[in-house]
Amino acid sequence: MKKIVIDPITRLEGHGKILLYLDEAGGLKDAVLEIPELRGFERFCQGRRAEEMPQITERICGVCPEAHHLASAKALDECYSAEVPEPARLQRELFYDAYIFSDHLLHLVFLGGPDLLLPQDTPKGQRNVLGVLQAHPELGKQVVKVRARAQRILDLIGGKAIHPVFALPGGVAQPLSQEAREEIRGHAQAMVGLAERMVTFFHEQVLPDPGIQSLLLAEECRLPTHYMGLVDEEGAPNFYHGALRIVSAAGEEIYCGDAREALSLIEEHTEPWTYVKFPYLKEFSWQGFSAGVESGIYRVGPLARINVAERMATPLAQEEFERFFDHFGERPVHATFAYHWARLIEMVQAAEDVARLSEEDALTGREVRGELSSPGEGIGVIEAARGTLFHHYKLSPEGLVEFVNLIVATTHNAAGIGLSVKQMAARVVKEGELDERLLNRVEMAFRAYDPCLACATHFLPGETPLAVEIYDAQGVLKQRIVR
Amino acid sequence: MPALANLTSREELLAEALGEGWRPGPPPGGEAEDAPPDLLPKALPLSQVIRVDYVVPGCPPPAPLIGEFFNAFLSGEMPEPGYVFAKVKALCEECPRTREERVLKKIVRPHELLPAPEVCLLDQGMICLGPVTCGGCSAACPSAGMPCTGCLGPTPKAGDMGLAMISALASLVRAGEEGEETIPKEDEILDALVDPIGTLYKFGVPTSLSPLRERAGVRGSSSPYPVPYQRGRGGEEGGGR
Numbered sequence: 001m002k003k004i005v006i007d008p009i010t011r012l013e014g015h016g017k018i019l020l021y022l023d024e025a026g027g028l029k030d031a032v033l034e035i036p037e038l039r040g041f042e043r044f045c046q047g048r049r050a051e052e053m054p055q056i057t058e059r060i061c062g063v064c065p066e067a068h069h070l071a072s073a074k075a076l077d078e079c080y081s082a083e084v085p086e087p088a089r090l091q092r093e094l095f096y097d098a099y100i101f102s103d104h105l106l107h108l109v110f111l112g113g114p115d116l117l118l119p120q121d122t123p124k125g126q127r128n129v130l131g132v133l134q135a136h137p138e139l140g141k142q143v144v145k146v147r148a149r150a151q152r153i154l155d156l157i158g159g160k161a162i163h164p165v166f167a168l169p170g171g172v173a174q175p176l177s178q179e180a181r182e183e184i185r186g187h188a189q190a191m192v193g194l195a196e197r198m199v200t201f202f203h204e205q206v207l208p209d210p211g212i213q214s215l216l217l218a219e220e221c222r223l224p225t226h227y228m229g230l231v232d233e234e235g236a237p238n239f240y241h242g243a244l245r246i247v248s249a250a251g252e253e254i255y256c257g258d259a260r261e262a263l264s265l266i267e268e269h270t271e272p273w274t275y276v277k278f279p280y281l282k283e284f285s286w287q288g289f290s291a292g293v294e295s296g297i298y299r300v301g302p303l304a305r306i307n308v309a310e311r312m313a314t315p316l317a318q319e320e321f322e323r324f325f326d327h328f329g330e331r332p333v334h335a336t337f338a339y340h341w342a343r344l345i346e347m348v349q350a351a352e353d354v355a356r357l358s359e360e361d362a363l364t365g366r367e368v369r370g371e372l373s374s375p376g377e378g379i380g381v382i383e384a385a386r387g388t389l390f391h392h393y394k395l396s397p398e399g400l401v402e403f404v405n406l407i408v409a410t411t412h413n414a415a416g417i418g419l420s421v422k423q424m425a426a427r428v429v430k431e432g433e434l435d436e437r438l439l440n441r442v443e444m445a446f447r448a449y450d451p452c453l454a455c456a457t458h459f460l461p462g463e464t465p466l467a468v469e470i471y472d473a474q475g476v477l478k479q480r481i482v483r
Numbered sequence: 484m485p486a487l488a489n490l491t492s493r494e495e496l497l498a499e500a501l502g503e504g505w506r507p508g509p510p511p512g513g514e515a516e517d518a519p520p521d522l523l524p525k526a527l528p529l530s531q532v533i534r535v536d537y538v539v540p541g542c543p544p545p546a547p548l549i550g551e552f553f554n555a556f557l558s559g560e561m562p563e564p565g566y567v568f569a570k571v572k573a574l575c576e577e578c579p580r581t582r583e584e585r586v587l588k589k590i591v592r593p594h595e596l597l598p599a600p601e602v603c604l605l606d607q608g609m610i611c612l613g614p615v616t617c618g619g620c621s622a623a624c625p626s627a628g629m630p631c632t633g634c635l636g637p638t639p640k641a642g643d644m645g646l647a648m649i650s651a652l653a654s655l656v657r658a659g660e661e662g663e664e665t666i667p668k669e670d671e672i673l674d675a676l677v678d679p680i681g682t683l684y685k686f687g688v689p690t691s692l693s694p695l696r697e698r699a700g701v702r703g704s705s706s707p708y709p710v711p712y713q714r715g716r717g718g719e720e721g722g723g724r
Contacts, residue, residue: 003514019510030510032513034510038501038522039488040493040496040497042500043495044496047490047678048487049592049681051592051594052678052682052685056484059484059485160624162543163542165624165627168593170594173628174628270502272509273510273513274519275501277501369594372594398677399592400677400678
């Protein structure tokens with residue numbers, strides 16, 4: 001039997017390994033995505049001070065610390081039965097929209113960008129962020145500048161852009177100054193401007209590309225699953241809070257209600273060959289790695305949020321939302337590569353929301369701490385850039401952590417990602433002699449999810465060059481392709 | 484920070500995360516070598532695994548310190564190996580808050596108090612590690628109303644961050660007039676420091692002094708860095724080591 005190992009996979013957060021097993025005829029027999037590391041946050045957070053949790057758990061990840069920071073704060077709000085005062089909520093929400101904008105932009109241009117913005121099968125030397133900047137220098141410059149401005153907002157509110165420190169149970173560290181608000185207003189306008197430009201660019205230069213069209217519409221890139229995401233009262237996606245909605249692969253509502261209670265709808269399946277767990281909807285029970293209406297496998301993240309939404313919360317995002325569903329003519333959209341387009345729609349909403357929130361009077365209010373009761377149990381649910389994130393804690397009477405469970409975006413998607421990788425591997429293997437370019441397409445299936453494996457197993461991030469080894473049926477190394 | 488895992492065993496870590504009895508194994512139809520690797524027994528400091536030429540500390544390292552590193556690198560004027568790109572002086576030196584009392588009358592946790600904007604957080608009773616932590620971040624956390632948690636590592640003078648801070652707290656704590664009879668009251672104040680290891684060694688479990696070091700399986704030099712600590716760029720005075 002032939003075996004192909006892609007290790008490590010590149011342009012994602014964390015470390016992953018893809019194993020492709022071929023049959024004697026050279027066809028694909030099986031494909032698995034293996035996550036080889038674990039750090040054990042669930043255990044070593046026990047005994048820590050509760051108010052430290054936003055600053056400990058955010059170190060799960062260097063890309064989305066903001067998501068863990070606020071999911072943790074929301075869990076603590078509930079542990080202390082605290083009402084978060086309006087000014088603190090606005091600070092958190094504005095901060096969070098700036099993060100979603102910045103994180104989505106990072107993926108659209110830097111991580112997923114080379115798959116999306118460069119012609120298919122671009123030589124490996126140019127298939128990176130520098131290649132993107134070379135191909136689109138004007139847009140590239142604007143992206144770098146505006147992303148820095150979004151990061152500046154995180155810095156102004158969070159205290160630090162990476163690993164922020166501002167969130168506490170029941171509120172935030174301190175009031176926001178009028179001066180900071182003025183500065184944020186300016187940044188927000190630049191963010192909306194770039195979001196609009198990215199939409200135009202997408203429709204003029206990305207969508208018409210036949211390679212992209214094929215990835216969006218091909219049957220073997222379609223994965224029918226259920227979808228999960230937070231929505232506001234009007235049914236628009238909300239990243240910070242809302243009701244959790246689960247829609248079936250056939251488009252029917254499975255659940256819509258308190259996000260914290262939804263945790264009881266999920267069970268986790270483990271496999272010996274990976275440190276990541278596989279959550280599934282309990283009512284369907286675990287039926288192995290298969291998609292469809294009968295399976296319990298669901299997906300989260302940009303595509304899932306767009307699929308569970310009735311509309312978007314802001315005007316420009318709404319326009320793009322309508323174009324999206326017109327293009328596919330179905331709902332939910334099951335095309336895995338539509339994750340990229342959904343990410344763009346959300347980036348527009350996040351930019352518009354930052355602009356809206358920066359005008360709110362209460363944003364600079366002095367009341368930033370809610371009253372705290374004696375500590376107990378709490379669940380915080382938030383939409384991380386990559387999907388729904390649950391933090392569940394139990395605290396001792398002294399406010400020390402006794403129990404921690406984290407269900408992270410990429411964990412929800414783990415089964416879906418594995419299935420998408422297998423689909424793409426089958427397509428690529430059919431095309432004949434495997435080379436580095438074809439194997440990159442397997443990674444593209446993976447990268448559409450913008451996976452964060454550091455989060456999925458709460459392990460240390462790392463990135464090194466890719467090596468693929470191909471063994472013959474006797475296990476002798478036949479070919480080694482190094483990127 | 485992930486080295487906080489050293490406070491427990493890997494068996495406990497695995498059981499908590501994946502359930503009792505979980506062991507790594509290959510995928511169906513795969514060979515033994517396809518299984519994910521076992522966890523290492525302990526998290527080690529980087530310098531115990533590879534030779535570290537230069538240290539740019541922080542979690543994450545502040546942009547100005549990264550800038551200093553690249554300026555030195557690109558100008559071809561790199562300092563001696565072992566150099567730490569941070570200040571020798573403590574974070575307090577660059578903190579905008581003013582220290583007045585220099586006395587600790589109670590310990591409060593960050594969520595229990597909205598601190599006065601310009602006053603030293605330690606003065607207000609928060610455990611701020613500023614006095615024992617390298618400068619170089621412009622006191623980002625105290626500026627944002629939160630105590631320093633020591634992510635830039637100890638100053639050369641402090642050496643072991645937790646021990647230095649315990650020593651500082653012991654000299655700051657004051658329950659009344661000095662004397663034998665106030666000692667129990669001062670102990671009571673210090674008892675409010677819950678989870679001392681997580682608080683004082685959040686970033687320093689594997690590099691701190693024993694017994695934590697022993698638990699981490701680290702042997703050899705007591706320095707957190709592989710070669711003698713060099714003078715920081717930002718400090719005018721020499722280090723204490």
